[in-house]
Amino acid sequence: MGDARAGQLRAFKAEFFKALAHPLRIGILELLLEGERSVYELQQLLDVDQPIVSQQLAILRAKNVVEPRKEGTTVRYAVRDRALGVLLGAARKIFNNHLVGTQTMLRELTRERRKR
Amino acid sequence: MGDARAGQLRAFKAEFFKALAHPLRIGILELLLEGERSVYELQQLLDVDQPIVSQQLAILRAKNVVEPRKEGTTVRYAVRDRALGVLLGAARKIFNNHLVGTQTMLRELTRERRKR
DNA sequence: TATCAATATTGTGATAATCATATATTCCGA
């Protein structure tokens, strides 16, 4: 199991999860799972600056999680694989079972509050 | 949807995925899904230094993904929620469908090689 | 209690991720 091949595979999986490991990217994916959305729509719904959305979309694009479709001057994005819904669903389930990382979560919560 | 509550939830989910976003941690979890393992066993199977394993276990512990059980001087770890298997399975499926992030993966591959 | 084995923690320097701002690019219509 100190196998190099196994290590690489795990590295790829890690890369994939890294793509999901950001609040805004999760928000984007949750929206896209409901259906195709333009950058502008995402920007409005998530209430963040345009370049930020494009930046995060670029990351999701780089990992093939998401797919752009140009339509004139606007670009509509869609989730590449429906199975992502299953994955997020499983995550939600784990979440509901026993809130993951209570310590971390509380820390995050107070940090959030401090920001305002 | 610019809702603060939704943002917090997404932050928690992101934290959870961050816990999975590391090759070694994935390796640990894959092993633990097969059954309880001591730190020493993990260290041997994954072929890394002891402090590194403990470090990554600490991260998984902090996010409540994994659970320690002391047994004399050794500590055995187990996955907290079986649903994690479902989640990793979904990830595997997405992976097989269309290798996620070909660009990133190739970059990783060559980087791995360079290390040797 | 001294010691050893198993595990955990801490400090540190290097690398990578993130946000915000500014600037490009692309496409369409006047």
Added chain:
DNA sequence: TCGGAATATATGATTATCACAATATTGATA
């Protein structure tokens, strides 16, 4: 072809992560 709207990329400052080494803790046993 010029201007504006929608997206994208570049850049710099800040923060988070990582691997590694050193050290600390804990528990069993002599």
